[in-house]
Each structure stands twice: as C-alpha cells, then as structure tokens.
Amino acid sequence: MADDNRFRVTYRIFAGDESEANTRAKDIALEQTVEIPDDVVPDGFIRDEIVGHVEAVNGQKNGSYDAIISYAPDSAGHEVVQLINVIFGNTSIQQNVRVVGFDAGPEIERRFTGARFGIDGLRALTGRKSGGLISPVIKPQGSSPAQLALIASRCVAGGADIIKDDHGLANQTMAPFEDRLKAVSDAVAEANAKHGTKALYFVNITGHTSNVVEEAFRAKEAGAGGVLIMPGLIGFGTAQHLAANADFGLPVMTHPAFTGPFVLTPTTGIDHAIMYGTFQRLAGSDISVFPNVGGRFGFTREECLSIADACRQPDGMGAPMMPSPGGGMSVDRAQDMVSMYGEDVVFLLGGSLLRQRDRIGDTVKAMRDAIDSI
Amino acid sequence: MADDNRFRVTYRIFAGDESEANTRAKDIALEQTVEIPDDVVPDGFIRDEIVGHVEAVNGQKNGSYDAIISYAPDSAGHEVVQLINVIFGNTSIQQNVRVVGFDAGPEIERRFTGARFGIDGLRALTGRKSGGLISPVIKPQGSSPAQLALIASRCVAGGADIIKDDHGLANQTMAPFEDRLKAVSDAVAEANAKHGTKALYFVNITGHTSNVVEEAFRAKEAGAGGVLIMPGLIGFGTAQHLAANADFGLPVMTHPAFTGPFVLTPTTGIDHAIMYGTFQRLAGSDISVFPNVGGRFGFTREECLSIADACRQPDGMGAPMMPSPGGGMSVDRAQDMVSMYGEDVVFLLGGSLLRQRDRIGDTVKAMRDAIDSI
Numbered sequence: 001m002a003d004d005n006r007f008r009v010t011y012r013i014f015a016g017d018e019s020e021a022n023t024r025a026k027d028i029a030l031e032q033t034v035e036i037p038d039d040v041v042p043d044g045f046i047r048d049e050i051v052g053h054v055e056a057v058n059g060q061k062n063g064s065y066d067a068i069i070s071y072a073p074d075s076a077g078h079e080v081v082q083l084i085n086v087i088f089g090n091t092s093i094q095q096n097v098r099v100v101g102f103d104a105g106p107e108i109e110r111r112f113t114g115a116r117f118g119i120d121g122l123r124a125l126t127g128r129k130s131g132g133l134i135s136p137v138i139k140p141q142g143s144s145p146a147q148l149a150l151i152a153s154r155c156v157a158g159g160a161d162i163i164k165d166d167h168g169l170a171n172q173t174m175a176p177f178e179d180r181l182k183a184v185s186d187a188v189a190e191a192n193a194k195h196g197t198k199a200l201y202f203v204n205i206t207g208h209t210s211n212v213v214e215e216a217f218r219a220k221e222a223g224a225g226g227v228l229i230m231p232g233l234i235g236f237g238t239a240q241h242l243a244a245n246a247d248f249g250l251p252v253m254t255h256p257a258f259t260g261p262f263v264l265t266p267t268t269g270i271d272h273a274i275m276y277g278t279f280q281r282l283a284g285s286d287i288s289v290f291p292n293v294g295g296r297f298g299f300t301r302e303e304c305l306s307i308a309d310a311c312r313q314p315d316g317m318g319a320p321m322m323p324s325p326g327g328g329m330s331v332d333r334a335q336d337m338v339s340m341y342g343e344d345v346v347f348l349l350g351g352s353l354l355r356q357r358d359r360i361g362d363t364v365k366a367m368r369d370a371i372d373s374i
Numbered sequence: 375m376a377d378d379n380r381f382r383v384t385y386r387i388f389a390g391d392e393s394e395a396n397t398r399a400k401d402i403a404l405e406q407t408v409e410i411p412d413d414v415v416p417d418g419f420i421r422d423e424i425v426g427h428v429e430a431v432n433g434q435k436n437g438s439y440d441a442i443i444s445y446a447p448d449s450a451g452h453e454v455v456q457l458i459n460v461i462f463g464n465t466s467i468q469q470n471v472r473v474v475g476f477d478a479g480p481e482i483e484r485r486f487t488g489a490r491f492g493i494d495g496l497r498a499l500t501g502r503k504s505g506g507l508i509s510p511v512i513k514p515q516g517s518s519p520a521q522l523a524l525i526a527s528r529c530v531a532g533g534a535d536i537i538k539d540d541h542g543l544a545n546q547t548m549a550p551f552e553d554r555l556k557a558v559s560d561a562v563a564e565a566n567a568k569h570g571t572k573a574l575y576f577v578n579i580t581g582h583t584s585n586v587v588e589e590a591f592r593a594k595e596a597g598a599g600g601v602l603i604m605p606g607l608i609g610f611g612t613a614q615h616l617a618a619n620a621d622f623g624l625p626v627m628t629h630p631a632f633t634g635p636f637v638l639t640p641t642t643g644i645d646h647a648i649m650y651g652t653f654q655r656l657a658g659s660d661i662s663v664f665p666n667v668g669g670r671f672g673f674t675r676e677e678c679l680s681i682a683d684a685c686r687q688p689d690g691m692g693a694p695m696m697p698s699p700g701g702g703m704s705v706d707r708a709q710d711m712v713s714m715y716g717e718d719v720v721f722l723l724g725g726s727l728l729r730q731r732d733r734i735g736d737t738v739k740a741m742r743d744a745i746d747s748i
Contacts, residue, residue, distance in 0.1 A: 027670070031670070032542075033514070033515055033516075033542065034513065034514030034515055034516065034542075034725070035513060035514065035515075035540060035541075035542060035724070035725055036513060036514050036724070036725030036726075036728055037725055037726055037729070039729070040514075040725060040726070040728045040729050041514070042514070042516075042517075045516060046514060046515075046516035046517070049516070050514070050515055050516035050548075074546050074547055074548065075515060075516075075542075075546065076546075077544055077545050077546045077547075077581075077582060078545075078582075079544065079545070079581050079582045079583075081544075081580065081581035081582070081607045081608060082542075082544040082545070082546075082580075082581035082582060084607065084632065085541070085542065085544070085580075085581060085604070085607055085631055085632065086542070088632060089541065089542070089604070089606075089607070089631035089632050090541070090631055090634075091634075092606075092631070092632050092633065092634035092635055093630060093631075093633070093634030093637075093638070093665055093671050094634065094670075094671060094672070095638055095672055139408065139409060139410060140407070140408030140409065140410050140414075140415070140416070140420060140424070141407055141408055141409075141420075141424055141449060142407075142408065142416075142419060142420035142423070142424035142449075143416075143420070166409055167409075167459070167463065167464075168406075168407065168408075168409060168449075168456075168459065168460070168463070170451055170453065170455075170456040170459070171451050171452075171453070171456070172448050172449065172450075172451045172456075173448055173451070174424075174448065206455060206456075206459075207451075207453050207455035207456035207459060207611070208451060208452075208453045208455070208456060209453075209611075210587045210611065210612070210615035211585060211587065213584045213585065230459070230463070232463075232466075233455045233458065233459055233463070233609050233610075233611075234455060234608065234609035234611060235607050235608035235609050236607075237581070237583075237584065237607075237608060238584070241584035256464075256467060257459055257463035257464055257466070258458065258459065258462060258463050258466050259466065259467070260464075260465075260466035260467030260468065260642070261466055261635040261636045261638075261639070261642050261643040261644075262635045263467075264467070264469055264635075264639065264642045265635070265638065265639040265642065268634070268635050268638045268639065269635040270635075291467055296401070296405070296468075297467050297468060298468070298469055350409070350410070351408070351409055351410030351411055351414060352410075352411055352414070354410055354414045355411070355413070355414050
C-alpha cells in the first residue's frame with residue numbers, strides 16, 4: 001500500500017491502551033478523508049487511495065501513541081486550506097489527539113512552493129547581509145496616520161529593517177487603511193532616501209475587505225514593502241496565493257492572533273513548531289511571528305526554539321523562512337536572544353519601545369549596536 | 375466612563391485570587407486594544423476610549439473570576455474579522471482565560487446585520503413551513519460528480535430540504551468544483567421539478583480559490599441554493615461579506631472544521647455557544663453546523679443545547695439562525711432529537727445514510743415521517 005507520493009501526518013493519541021490507539025487511528029484515517037463508516041467505503045480507488053493509511057502506531061514513553069497516517073495528495077488538491085482540512089479539520093474537534101508531525105512527501109513539495117523570499121530574499125531586500133533583523137511595531141491603535149508615520153520614520157532613522165503595523169490596525173476611522181498605507185509608506189520611503197537604508201513597511205491587510213489579495217496589490221502600488229496577514233482570522237490561503245503570485249512579488253509576514261488554543265493544551269491541537277513553523281511555510285510566509293519566551297505569553301524556551309527550527313530547517317517546505325519572536329527583546333537581553341536564536345531571525349520590538357517617544361530611533365540604534373557587537 | 379455604545383466581552387479568568395484576576399483583566403484590556411504597557415498609553419481619546427474598560431470582575435463559585443471588559447465599536451470598525459481580533463486575537467494565546475460572554479451593544483448591532491435569511495427565510499426558501507429541516511450530506515470524497523449528483527437526486531426524492539456538500543469536497547481532480555457544482559445543481563433542480571420540491575444545494579466554496587466571494591457568485595449562477603463555508607479555515611469575513619451583499623442573496627451555512635481547540639479545554643478558548651452560535655450570527659451565517667451529542671465527537675447535551683439557544687435567541691445579533699447538529703440522528707433517535715432541539719433546526723444526515731445505497735431516498739423519507747409524526 002505504500003506510495004511514495006503520499007504525505008504523512010503524525011497524530012499523538014492519548015489512549016488507554018494500544019488497541020484503543022489503533023482504533024482511534026483508523027477512525028482518524030476515515031474522518032479526515034471520506035468521513036463515512038468503514039463498512040460503507042466503496043472498494044477500489046476510494047478505499048485504496050483516498051482513505052488515510054495507518055502506517056504505524058508507536059507507543060511513546062509517556063503512555064501516548066504516535067499514529068502515522070498517510071494521505072493521497074489528491075485528497076488535498078493544490079490549496080493549503082484543503083491540505084490543512086485533511087490534516088486536522090474535523091479531528092481538531094476531538095479530545096486527546098494532537099498533530100505532532102508532518103512530512104509533505106514529494107508530490108506536496110511539488111505542488112506547494114513555499115516562501116517566495118525566505119531568509120536570503122529578505123536579506124537581499126533589506127540589505128541586512130548578516131545579523132538579526134529588527135522590526136519595530138507602529139502603534140497604538142487610535143493614533144492618526146501622521147503619528148504612526150512619524151514613529152516609522154524615526155525607527156528607520158535608527159536602523160530598523162522592517163516597520164510592522166500593529167496587528168490591531170485594520171481600517172478603523174482613526175487611521176483608515178488607505179490613509180495609513182500612504183502616510184507610512186511615504187514616510188518610510190523618505191527616511192530610506194535620507195539615510196540610504198532599505199527598510200520595508202509591512203502593512204496589515206487582515207480584517208477589512210472581502211478581497212485581501214486585491215488589497216495586497218493596492219498596498220504594493222502604494223509603496224508597501226510587504227504585507228501582514230493573520231491566518232487565524234482569515235486562513236492560510238491568502239498567504240499562499242500571494243506567495244505564489246509572481247506579479248505580487250512582496251514578502252509576507254504572518255501573525256499568530258486567534259491561533260492560541262491550537263497550541264495551549266498538550267493533549268489537543270497542534271504542536272507549536274507545526275503551527276508557527278510548518279504551516280507557515282506551507283502557506284508561503286516569509287516571516288512567522290510568535291510570542292517570545294520571557295514576554296507576556298507563556299511559551300517556553302524549548303517551544304520557541306522548536307518554532308525557530310521548523311521555520312529554518314533546510315529540508316522543510318520551500319525556502320527557509322525567518323522566525324520572528326515578539327516581545328522580550330531589549331538591549332539588556334540582546335546577548336541572550338542572539339545566542340538563543342542565532343542571526344537568521346527578525347526581532348519584533350513592541351510596545352515598550354514607545355516609552356522612548358521622540359528618542360525611539362536612538363533605542364532602535366542601540367538595539368542594532370547591541371546585536372552587532374555580539 | 376460608561377458609554378452605551380460600547381460592546382462587552384466577558385472573560386472567565388482562572389486566577390489564584392481576586393487581585394491577580396484584576397491585574398489580568400487590566401492586562402487584557404490593554405492587550406486587545408493598544409497592546410502597549412499602561413504607562414505608555416497616551417492620555418485623552420486613546421486612554422479614555424480605545425483601551426478596554428474593565429467594568430467588573432466577579433468571583434465565581436468555582437474559584438474563577440468573570441471580568442467584563444467593554445470596548446469602543448471604533449476599535450473593531452465594521453468587519454467581523456477585526457471585531458473578533460479585538461474580542462480575543464492575542465489573548466487567545468494566554469492560558470487560563472476563556473471568552474464566556476458577548477454583548478454587542480447598540481452600535482455593533484447597527485453595524486452588523488447578521489443573517490440575511492435566518493429561520494424564517496430558510497423556511498420560505500425551502501417551503502418547509504414547520505418541523506425540523508433535513509439535510510443529507512453528499513460524499514465520500516473520491517466520488518465523481520455524477521455519483522454525487524445521483525445521491526443528491528435520490529435524497530431530494532425522499533424529501534430532503536437541503537443537500538450539503540461534504541466539507542472535504544473542495545476542488546480535487548476526482549470532482550472538480552465547477553463540474554460538481556453543475557452536476558449536483560442540475561440534479562437537484564431536476565429532482566425538484568419532478569417532485570414539486572424546493573430543496574437547496576449548498577456547495578462548499580472553502581479551500582480552493584483566492585476569491586471566495588467571486589466563487590460564491592459563480593455558484594449562484596450555476597444554480598446552487600446556498601454555500602458552505604468553514605470559518606476555521608478561511609475566517610468569518612467571507613460569510614459576513616456574502617450575507618451583507620444583496621446581489622448575492624443566497625443563504626450561508628457554516629461548518630466547524632478546524633475550530634475544535636477553541637472549545638475543547640474549559641480554561642482556554644471560547645465557550646461552545648459563542649463559537650458556534652454568537653460568532654456565526656455576527657458573521658451572518660444562516661445555519662451553524664456543530665457536532666451533535668451522541669455522535670463521534672464529545673460534545674455534551676448541555677453544550678449542544680447552549681449552541682442551539684445562542685443560534686435562536688430572539689435578542690441575538692440579527693435574525694435567529696438555524697442550529698444544525700451533525701451526526702447522531704436516525705429514525706430511532708428522531709423522537710429524542712425533536713424533543714431536544716424543537717423544530718427550528720437542520721438535522722444533518724451523514725455517512726451512515728450511505729449504507730442504504732439506492733434506497734437512500736426511502737431512508738430520508740422515513741426520517742421525514744418520523745419527525746413529522748412527533
């Protein structure tokens with residue numbers, strides 16, 4: 001039954017014994033494909049190819065069982081949305097099963113091209129040939145476009161590589177999308193011209209349109225250097241369409257809003273590395289934002305490193321991408337952060353940066369110096 | 375500080391004591407809006423209006439605390455995606471906090487119109503003036519358009535009100551979207567003409583395009599009677615755009631794939647009633663599918679009833695909508711199901727129906743008779 005083209009998902013099943021684990025694995029193989037009882041499955045192509053194949057059920061040290069199930073690429077088609085639906089759509093609603101592994105196999109590797117830019121492409125675009133990239137976030141919500149543009153301009157002067165919209169900037173009346181896009185894009189372009197830099201402005205296109213792809217093109221025309229997408233709120237498909245679209249040709253940054261419950265409970269959902277690494281690469285994201293250890297969220301150092309590894313593994317889907325830990329970065333912690341993440345990383349600088357007000361650029365520069373001195 | 379226009383979210387906080395609960399509530403009010411430390415918040419409009427107001431923190435019997443936080447409607451704007459981002463975007467990544475209540479307030483009620491059809495509209499479209507609606511699901515994945523169309527035709531003959539695509543039918547080569555859409559729409563139209571019925575075919579538009587709204591219009595042109603959307607995979611925004619679009623004018627059914635982790639752990643995520651009731655109404659869905667008690671998923675009777683209540687409450691957002699429990703319905707259980715859900719409900723009939731093969735229409739008719747005889 002083995003077929004080299006199939007993709008494989010590893011489900012950790014928390015079952016009472018091996019027999020129960022085997023039964024659950026078989027149920028998952030049906031649930032994620034035909035969604036009918038085994039005795040109703042038509043013989044031939046559907047039973048042989050479409051129904052998931054339970055390839056192994058391996059007992060783990062903690063009493064759980066890892067079931068490896070393979071699926072036909074044609075069960076997913078060519079779209080990341082349906083691929084994720086096959087991986088975990090309905091089974092996400094079951095207790096005691098967690099996705100802990102994914103192996104794309106050759107056919108899915110062919111169909112999904114991954115990040116258009118990845119680490120090397122982002123270094124080329126920003127001119128930052130070595131060392132971690134720095135990305136201040138412009139905020140808070142409620143500010144005017146001019147206020148946000150001023151913060152952006154000061155951060156570029158300080159050596160920021162990427163200016164990122166706060167993920168809460170959508171299309172509110174205080175800073176409507178089109179106005180903010182123009183004001184900040186222009187400010188970043190002016191600052192780049194003045195300082196000889198190549199900072200990129202990633203505008204948030206999530207949350208205020210029926211056609212995010214169209215909006216991404218408008219952002220490009222207005223001079224944005226990239227786009228920010230929240231797959232938890234609009235799915236992974238938009239990133240895939242933009243990454244695969246040669247006419248678009250801007251990098252994509254993805255943000256973890258509204259995805260937390262997938263990772264927070266160890267017996268359900270999806271492993272951190274798969275949600276914030278593997279899935280982001282399947283979707284063609286170039287930069288994956290996730291909550292850093294030591295910030296306001298409870299991710300552990302190991303979880304954060306597993307995400308960074310999944311983002312950068314050379315044998316993952318497409319070009320290796322940049323992990324982007326959010327929070328927990330400061331001049332004092334620069335040494336620790338660089339030794340933890342290495343240099344292929346985008347450090348987000350969040351709200352505490354605003355404490356510097358008109359000296360915000362100096363703080364960005366101090367961060368740059370701290371990173372480069374290590 | 376009270377402002378009648380604000381919307382309110384109740385967060386259940388699992389904290390060690392009241393002081394910790396108060397601190398967490400204040401943190402949430404910042405996190406979900408300005409996402410900066412309190413000492414950095416600009417005075418005036420942003421501090422007074424944009425930052426969430428902690429209106430109450432009430433101790434609960436189980437040792438948790440319910441924090442009621444109000445937000446400015448302009449923090450959300452006019453789009454359900456950004457509204458949900460404000461309700462729970464980043465806080466979804468925190469342990470020990472769950473969304474258990476939502477009060478739209480007058481301004482959000484004005485901005486969000488809810489379901490276009492709802493219960494009354496669906497009864498008018500289908501001609502089913504009383505009693506629960508019956509919705510067989512056409513499947514399995516891997517079948518040809520002709521095979522799926524034949525199942526649909528037989529189900530219409532048996533008295534089905536709605537023919538629903540299996541949520542795993544996307545755009546795979548075995549039954550490409552356009553071919554399936556045409557074959558099944560035509561089959562349902564023919565069967566309706568023959569039997570004098572008004573069954574609606576809900577085609578799945580999730581998962582295979584960069585422009586789901588455009589695809590929904592193509593579905594309408596081809597004769598589909600409604601569309602199936604999975605907000606877990608493409609967000610809640612598509613449903614909102616279709617529901618608000620008078621030119622579209624077809625009902626929307628939403629499916630729970632890839633949303634399970636939000637409800638499965640009582641100390642994180644979102645209550646069942648809000649995820650599968652309130653949020654679906656905010657998005658303008660007419661029918662909300664959820665896993666029924668007694669099926670393959672572990673939802674309790676109480677959880678299912680809380681969802682049905684949230685779907686049908688007269689004082690909820692827009693027109694009351696149809697809850698649609700999936701699984702667990704049979705002729706034998708019809709009495710129990712009708713006494714549990716009442717008559718404003720869409721009963722999904724899933725994979726076990728296929729066991730009847732060419733007598734599938736008779737089984738649908740037996741279900742209809744069982745419901746009507748109660």
